[in-house]
Amino acid sequence: MNYVSFENRVHSIASRVEQLGGEVGEVTIAEPASSDEVLQMEKRLGISLPKSYKRVLLEYAGEFSFYWSLPDEMERPHEFREIFSGTVQWSLTSLPRLEEERKEWINVVFPDVNDPYDVIWHDKLAFCEVDNGDYLAFDLSDGADDAPVVYLSHDDGDGHGYRLANNFIELIEHASRLGFVGCEDFRWLPFTTSSTSGILADGEAAIRFRRWLELEV
Template identity: 45%
Template sequence: MDEFTRNLIVRRWETMLEAVNRLGGRVDPLIVEPPATKADVESLERRLGTSLPAALRDVLLTFSRSVEFRWFLPDDYRLPAEFRHIFCGDCHWSIESIEMSNEGKEHWIKVVFPDPSDPYDAVWHDVLAVQDVGNGDYLAIEIRANEPNPVTYLSHDDGEGHGLKLGEDFKDFLLRWSRLGCVGAEDWQWLPFATADGSLDPNCDLATSYRALIGAQI
């Protein structure tokens, strides 16, 4: 990832946290650790038994090995009806947590979603989980083909966002999600910004309105 893109993403995160802080919400500090080493990445790949998607590998090696921050709107802050389910943002992924997320994902596959021929189950197969949403859902990268490797939402309970395409690859995902201040990560917080074809659009009219309401010029 080039320096301009790295700085752009971090600045968007910082701007969102500043906006939430002005509203009187809760902000957990932004932590962006240094990049991983090649040895770190190769060790993770050995433990996972698969190569990392190219964009994820590049982000870990040239941007950060671990990112973490959260924000919460004030309890008494009310957004318009179309945004009524939005209350927080949660971005946390690391070279360490990827392995744990995939262990959790594999458990769901074994117990609940074992059939790759079933359309719902199939979304859980041939993907690499990168973030545990915290409610049994995951953000994951498809590894069914070489490139691109789109980022997809995995819902464990028939969530409307199941299979939502969050980005063309992990870098594109970070660019899109950062434009929304990393809202979520539950699927129902993403849905106002989903297109009819099941993709995330941070440039849609609702996204523009949302940024204006929060006061985040990102």
């Protein structure tokens, strides 16, 4: 992954939002995690972290966050009417809390592995909490050394169980080319074509979105 290119996209998005009169939060880019920190976290969680996620933590940043929002009065095309802000975040140290929350949802609300909705919550690793109470998570069900990213909805969201990307690097690469419009499912669903397509950064909707916002990312 080209981290310089990734950061350039972040700054391009921030600059364009500011030109439009929107709000841009402070970009947080922590130091890379150490190998020992990652190893200790894997021991604590009892799993091996997905390969591409671990690579970003070790090579780029152990914690990252970025947020923006458009002006309330700004008119939006109908197909993008739900997109008024964007965010991206990850943090190695937040994993235990997020996993505890995911397991609590399973214990209290989604315990039945024979239920097609419940089972999606199982065999996952939550790594990002969505503002509405949902989660982005790694799907660990096939035991591969890397893992796809899926959406966990706690309230019948249309994106429940959708595969957003084949791995973490693909997720942040594609999301960065769409201004990080997530994380709620209604914001990124326009850029998918099915539950397994992933977020399509070069799809027709993505091209129209970048053209509308005049984003060069």
